[in-house]
Amino acid sequence: MIPSLPRPAWLRAANTIYIVAFLIFLFLPLLTVAAFAFNDAPYPAPPWHGFTLDWFFGDEASGRVGLFHDSELLDSILTSALVATWVTGLSVLVGTTNAFLMERARFPGRQALSVMMLVPLVIPGVILGISILAFASRLADFADTAFGLELEFLRPGLPLVVVGQFSYIAAIATLTISARLKRFDHTLEEAAFNLGASRTAVLWHITLPYLRPAMIGSAVIAFLMSFENFNTTLMLVGADTPLTILMYGRMRDGATPVLNAVSLFLMVASAALALSLMRRGRRSNP
């Protein structure tokens, strides 16, 4: 019941207890991961053996390879960042052109196309992965038999991972940027046109600056979604492993606390990104 109506004391207490329990449930796994990054033991398990930074700074000599000396982990972070950069760039670009297409242009089939743009969001990631894998292989085989071309980028590997993640992250960028363009006040553009501005000048000085918060917002979301993607990546990955795939492999084989260390690094990084995004959002929409 709402506060304006009489609420018995037990109901209010129950509500508070429920929320506290919920927050514990929410944060317990994350706090556990963070805590065991500092445990002085070879496995991320109790009991507590004391505090150590070995899982960050340890090297071969100390017998514990920490995050900053684990070249396999560091490489995979770079791989993920590379993939995420590509996916972000492509998604924001296509998201922006799509926003203009859907909000400004009039053409037959526009309604159908706008529904089509949402479809990637309801296809399970695993299926996006296998369909792109199968289609790319068919194209590669065709190029091979018909022209004797070996198109390496169509075989499992980073280009396919980028394409696979882009296929649905572009839909999210489109939604975010379109939503902002829809609320745009047309009189601003008209005023600029009346003052003699060219189409490019209006786009550059009026419309795009207005869209910037949505573009930055969708860029952050695209980067994080790409960095954290697992399902689609799993199907398309080749020799270079992104971080989530490497972590998954190590978690199955029995992990050392170095995974906790890298997880803590991810938590801090994504929390910082999220908070800075929210701050920015509050400033631009007072």
Next chain:
Amino acid sequence: MTASEPNWQRRLLLALLLAPALLWLLLLIVLPHVDLALVSFRERVAPREYVTSLAQYQTFFTEPLYWQIFVRTAVVSAIATAITLLIAFPVAWTIAKIAKGRRAALLFLVCLIPFWVSETVRTLGWMILLRESGVLPSFLVKLGLVSAPPELLYHDATILVGLVYTSLLFMVVPLVNSLESLDNALIEAAYDLGAGGLTVLRTIVIPHAAPGITAGCIVVFMLTLGNYLTPNLLGGTSSQWFTEQIYNQFITRFNWEQGAAFGFLLLALSTTMVWVGLKASGQRFADVMQRS
């Protein structure tokens, strides 16, 4: 677009804007799925020799293991969706109706933060908490509740915990959005007319929040059905999740024909449930997607 521009310029602009959208949707969504369908309808009779057949789908229906895993995945996903709704609703209600101003915003923010962290990290947390040598079992021993640490991983309940945990955000956000637009005066009026809490919930709150509930349930069910990481790591070899079957056929056994058929069956199930959810609540696809 202003009318003063010559026709050719407008057409060129339209073509330039249409190109990325069409390339994206045709090359990455439509054609790959058409191709996947074609692959699923063929059968290898000799090396590099294929005939059109329904053999892959026949295997699915005649091999009990496969359709049992399929049904199991659907049922567990439905249960996970229902539990997620039950857990998320009071939280959403508190954010939308009980907490005020900054506290509500803060609570909402705190609920969102864990989901900015990768699913891999969250699953790692549950593994450290639940495995035999983990935190909760040793805590239970310390409390004297059990004599030996129990293995809490690799049960169906573990998979459910992981799936519900991963899905909460996608339920809380649409619920909060739909509850915030509910006018408190309606609840007060119902209360003044003598309605109890349950009556208010049934006749006012749930009908009003139905779009949010549907949106949340559709998204959660779909994500759960297509999840691989959580069932695989928390359920171990006993997880029996359908996406694992797809992975096994495609990547491990290199039997793309069978894997493609499995993929289509999963897609069909997912699409049917989305459709049923929309029909049942009388909503349009585009509205629901924009809401979530």
